[in-house]
Amino acid sequence: MLRTYMKRGALPDAPTRKALPESVQKWLKQWRRFQLRDGMLCREVMDARTHEIYFQILCPTERRKEVWQRYHEAAAHAGVEKTLSRIRRFFYWPCMEGEVQEFQLGCAVCSLRNREAPRAPLHPIKVSYPLEVVALDFLTLGRPTDRYQNILVMTDLFTHYAWAVPTKDQTAQTAVHALWAHVIQTFGCPAGNGGVERLNQTLLHMLRTLEAEKQQRWPEFLPELLQAYNNTVHGATGYAPSYLMFGRHLRQPVDVNLGVDPEPLCHDLKGWVRDHYQKLSFAYEMTRKNKNSAATQNKRVYDKRAQALPLVPGERVWVKDRDRQGQGKLHPGWSPEPHVVLERVGDTGVVYRVRPEKGGREKVLHRNALKLCITPATDNYSPAPEDNQEVQTLVEPPFYCVVPNVPALQDGLPDLRRSTRSNFGQPPARYRL
Template sequence: MSRKLNEAEKNYVIAEKELLAICDAFKEWRHHLLGAKYTVTVYTDHRNLQFMSSARLLTPRQLRWMLFFAEFDFVVTFRPGKDNRKADALSRQESTTLPAVQTSRAIIAPDKVLCIIKTEDFFEDIRNSFTVEKWQAWAQADPKRSIKQGLPFYDARLFVPTTKLRKIVFHWLHVIPTAGHPGAPKTLELIQRYFWWPTLTKDVKTMVNNCEVCARTKISHSKPKGLLHPLPTPSRPWEHISLDFITGLPVVQQHSVILVVVDSLTKYGHFIACKKLPTSSELATILLNRVVRYHGLPKVILSDRVSQFAYNFWKTWCKTLQVTSTLSTSHHPQTDGQTERLNQTLKQYLRAYAEKTLNSWTSMLWLAELAYNNSFHTSTGVTPFFGLFGYHPDTLPITIPQESALTPAVSEIIQHLHQTQKSIQQHLEKAKQKYKKHYDKKHCEGPQYQPGDKVWLSTKHIDFKTKHMFNPKFIGPYTVLQQINPVTYKLQFPKSLQIHPVFHTSLLKKAVQKVRPHPAPVLVQGEEEYEVKKVLDSKLRGRNLWYLIPWKGYGPESNSWVSASDVHAPVLVRRFHPLNPDKPGPRARLGEGSTVNTRTVRALRASRMQKPNTRKIK
């Protein structure tokens, strides 16, 4: 670029004219220079410009230019005029005609290169894997075999003789971005276009199954794993009960939570209003006053995995009363399906009367409880009320005349009640078998894991710091510690992963090969963060500083650019910049909102130390 000086610029001193040329060049190519990955070098035949940034006295014009230059990362290098001939080209008349350029070279930024394939080394390794005599004997054994340019071919496809070279081919046609990590059939088709070896199909299936990226990122399209295993049917009412909470209700008379208690045999339910989620001690008191008081102590209490049932008080209370406390499997509501279904029924009832009960739902709970317990239950064949007491409650607002009958004897009532409850047990068994048959049609039997096996864990129910579509579908692999039941397993987690370690088999996937597990994110102020290994590089995006970060426990394919505000590793950042002084660094604030790179702070501080008549920085 070049231009003429205007009348005012012609009056500049020589140093300012030279500096004006640099200023105009930076304005012209600002979009290229701002945020450049490498430090820009400016060559000048005016030696004094090298010391402009450290000058103690600057004119207002020079000061404005220095503030403009502070946005860029550059150095000024002196080059004598005899060696700086390229700069004279714009101000000299052409004396010769240069030949037209026949070829051009495209400059590709390093971060835009997908991969570098050294084909000559690959071909040379194939040639050197056997002697020429062996290759010739190999080609003569089959008419489909041939030798072209010293390379073996089978049916017009290049023969790959060694495992090392086959892994390279797999990397080219499965791993790199132009391949896209396809499944085994698509990877096989890609490889078969150009290459061949005897165990190609088997090797491709094995390598795809062993691909760690595929294991983490791909979802399963097969049936969910794990057949249904119904809970045993109780022998008497209120021997086995289940608990759950309904939250998020409007606050009425300081109550906002409903405790639902269900008998597993008769399906009889109690709906208890609570002011808040009760603590373990408060829950124990509620059960004694509202359940045990009328039905006696249960033998088993099934509940969800909420904190009330994990405290030592609750465990001690159950142990003292010889009650078994069972927690449902994480993210597997089928474990306590009856309570989940009852919650839906209760919510539906309250919604039906929402206009009337929005501000008085607590006073409607006893009506909802009566309506539910007096409703026919498909799995038992009777209503919960009849199954527990042996008769139906009178809920009609009128009395219907009935034929008079003799009052049955007490023994007959008891016998009838026993027959009813026995019939309920039979109906429950049939209902469970029917539900199991329907459930198993849509599920397949899961694999059996042994202690010590490695499995991947689905992230379906795991909260990441940032939720987006690129989060991995599986994390791990983790070691199986124990098989809790036929479809539930306990895993070994690092201390940083604070989640319950027991999972249903539908959330697990067998790890085919023994790969080193990636570390789980650590919790920092309640949020998950991954540990930084070191700082590799830095760059500017606009006015924001970004670092190239390798993550501890992850391979180089996981390296990523992260905003400096999200990198909480001050020691590693301070260690990086002294070793890489030419890289962009943290920015410091100057004046009223101006920001400059820390490498130019000293020069700008010096520019402040001028005479009182110098204009202030704004």
């Protein structure tokens, strides 16, 4: 149609233009720039930076995605702006930027390559007494010449009392042995969880304060650093972790060296129990208030950047892959095998049970370890697992809730579907600024 008008050398009259499709009307707004060059419709433009005149080929609708794909792949899957700048050099169509953005969202290579994980709303772990939940994680110092390459860091989430154990590896057997020797034998068996990132950073900072010679023998000084940490007031509770754990301020070597010794309090057994109970009851109540206030503030700040949409059964997702398999920093960060959401687990709304699309072992993962899959669905679906099929429960950090033991689905794999939300790619309304 545009070619016909160009050959005539004149635009249609106003009533005819109004009756034309909206897409054609958008083309006609650029009428004065159109030219026929070697039998091709082109648009004359001037580069604002170089003042160079060049001509853009008017790209028909059916060829736009092909043009984008070729330039996008030639640019090593560059971002929207870089890909668009290369396309604009030789091609033009109305609303180019919006369409290129849609094409980019559908690029599986770019989506898998982007290591940035979606952020679900924060659900802080609620604890109300000492040793209810102990968080643990391995901290790697990255010093290949050291005998001990790692530190198993453990902390009680209520008192923030910490333990740190040098280890030669990060195996489950090593973690269980250290947990048994340093926590369970003395205090009993608490519930387990992840989330000791702040303690890791604090411990690294304390290790950096050692002199260079002492850093070569850091395992010898680790207990001293832990003692300093446990006897210093923690910002989240307002109390020293050792006070909340044992109900008294522990005497430190520096206290003895400086001759500052608190006056001993003499009690009979009943008097000591009564005094101990009163002090800890007051301290625990204040700790709960302080922790709740800190958790509310942390959630408010964290949720401002929470953009991960809730998932529904049948939705296809990619799963975060932490096994780099020798690829190092070239590893994309996500497994290319699509998974299917089976159900939501628990009442937090951020934990899901998923299974590989082609069949396999189920996993229970946090929303932050799942990304919406944009590749076309396959038609070869495997049958539902048998009743005795093993269900693998993987807890990917960050993990903000305890996963209950929910039985596997018995009705088979739900029908696969792709998301048809109108707000795709946007945070839920309650999280928008």
